[in-house]
Amino acid sequence: MASIGKTRMATEKATGVKIRMEALKKREGEAKSAMRVGVKMAAKTAPQLLASKLLCKKPNLSTNVSTNICTNTTTSMTSNISTTKEREKTDAVCVASVSTKNGSNRKIIVNKYYEGHKGPYFVCIDKMSANNARIAINQFDLSDLLLKQGISDIEEVARMGYGRCKIVCGSAECANGLVENSVFAAQGYSTRIFRHFVQKAGLIFGIPGHYSEEQLAELVTSDIPIEEIVRITRRDRASGERVPTGRVKLWFRGEQLPTKINFLYSKVEVKPFVQLIQCFRCFRFGHLAQHCKSGAKCFKCGQDHSKDIICSGLVCANCKGEHAATHPQCEARKSVRHSKVYDTGKPN
Known part of the structure; x- marks a missing residue:
């Protein structure tokens, strides 16, 4: 009986995979047929627009952005896995535009905590200047603003650096409400829920x-x-x-x-997946060069000298080993990467 049950489960699994593969091939065939019909129609009505209307752009294979899907070749997927464009339409995110230093607008995705998220609920708040640069923040002024707004479900307001505070909220509703509150933007604050807080x-x-x-x-x-x-x-x-x-x-x-x-x-x-940040000014980990308050160092010898001076040898600025500070096998790099590994396992 046990062997019969295992055989039946294996058969059902194989059938499911086969059905998904056949459905995928069918959709690809339908998409190609639709494209051929579109080409014929466009060739009859406007030959001069054929190239600009129907030719799909080459996919952008960036390391951190999903490939764009040509609208003529792919239909909606049956699974719940989204592309970047589809993610912008979900309930857990919304799209906002911010002004950059050069005056242009940049679209960002504003994350929110999902329903059923078990916490903790973090919100990061930056103090911004008129030209959208981060400036010094005072956690007590921020706490006073929270009290005046009547936001009581706050567990802690902690200063994280020069221009950022982290607010620990008691619920997802409170955290999402901080991001949606327009009063903070009017007072020069930028509220964000980083993606790694919710995913x-x-x-x-x-x-x-x-x-x-x-x-x-x-x-x-x-x-x-x-x-x-x-x-x-x-x-x-x-x-x-x-x-x-x-x-x-x-x-x-x-x-x-x-x-x-x-x-x-x-x-x-x-x-x-662990994203390791290294400063290319002092070559320590955990911050960027634009926020570095240490002196500049040579990535080869770890000393402070001009570019004209030739290094006498390789000395890592972090672990003092005989290699450059950017070496992928640096022991300090391995230690920082290991300390940042997320917990794994299925939820209870």
């Missing part, structure tokens, strides 16, 4: 490069909802173009990562 990023390895992000969205399943799939790319030295690697970045909803996801007939291990 966790993981990496899977060994995925063949011929699978597109749209195909992976159809074929990858997980116990924890996947919000976005991004193929990691690298720059080809010969051609200068970006080519896909075997690594795929997955954004999962909530506070934890699954240990494994299902891809075709296999279970693939999910490892935490």
Whole structure:
């Protein structure tokens, strides 16, 4: 009886994968047919507009932005995995525009806490100048503004640096309300819920490069909802173009990562994605050069000298090893990366 049950489960799983593959091929065939019909119609009515209207742009294989989907070739996906454009339309995010220093507008995605999020609920607030530059912030002035607004579900207001405070809220409603409150913007504050507060990023390895992000969205399943799939790319030295690697970045909803996801007939291990920030002024970790308050150092010898002076040897500015401060195998780099690894496992 046990063997019969296992055989039946294997058969049902294989049937499910086969159905998803057939549905994907069918949609691709329908999309190609629709494109051929569109080409014929456009050729009859406006030949001169054919190239500009129907030719899809080459996908942008950036390491941190999902590939754009040509509207003529892809229909809506049956899975809940979204692309960047689809993510902007969900309830958990909204789109806002901010002015940059050069006067142009930049679109940003404003994250919100999902319903059912277990916390903690963090909101980061920056003090901004008239030209949109971060300036010094006082946590007591910010606390006074929160009291005047009658916002009581606040557990802590902590200063995180020169121009940023972190507010710990007691509920998702309170945190989302801070982001939506226009009074803070009028007082020169910028409120943000960072994406890693509401989602966790993981990496899977060994995925063949011929699978597109749209195909992976159809074929990858997980116990924890996947919000976005991004193929990691690298720059080809010969051609200068970006080519896909075997690594795929997955954004999962909530506070934890699954240990494994299902891809075709296999279970693939999910490892935490850790984004390590290194200053290219002092070459320490955890901040950018524009916010660095330390003296400039040479990345080769770790000393403060002009570019005209030739270094006598390699000395890491962090671990004092015989290598440059940017070496990928630096022990200090490994230690910082290990300390930033997110918790994994399925939620209770």
